[in-house]
Amino acid sequence: MDFRLPAPHGQAAALSYAAGQGAPKVVAKGRGDIARRIVELAREHGVPVAQSPELVSLLMQVDLDKQIPESLYRAVAEVLVWAHALPAAAQPPRVNHG
Secondary structure (H helix, E strand, O other), rough: EEEEEEEEEEEEEEEEEOOOOOEEEEEEEOOHHHHHHHHHHHHOOOEEEEOHHHHHHHHHHOOOOOOOOOOHHHHHHHHHHHHHHHOHHHOOOOOOOO
């Protein structure tokens, strides 16, 4: 499961998680135009976008392609539960470019 977290102050972080992976990884993060592009791509590909400025600020401190630290497990788990609970109709269709 992938999801993106935009913050109103112009930051966004993207996480990826697969069962058995251990912990979610930060796969993209940025500010300004990069943050807007992260959110835009997420929406285009049907990836849930959650708003959590505090969590985004913490995720911005995690290196790219690194698993989140244990201190963020609970907050990220709450976002994962939210994303899994979204009705399929609320999520745009995923686009496969592979």
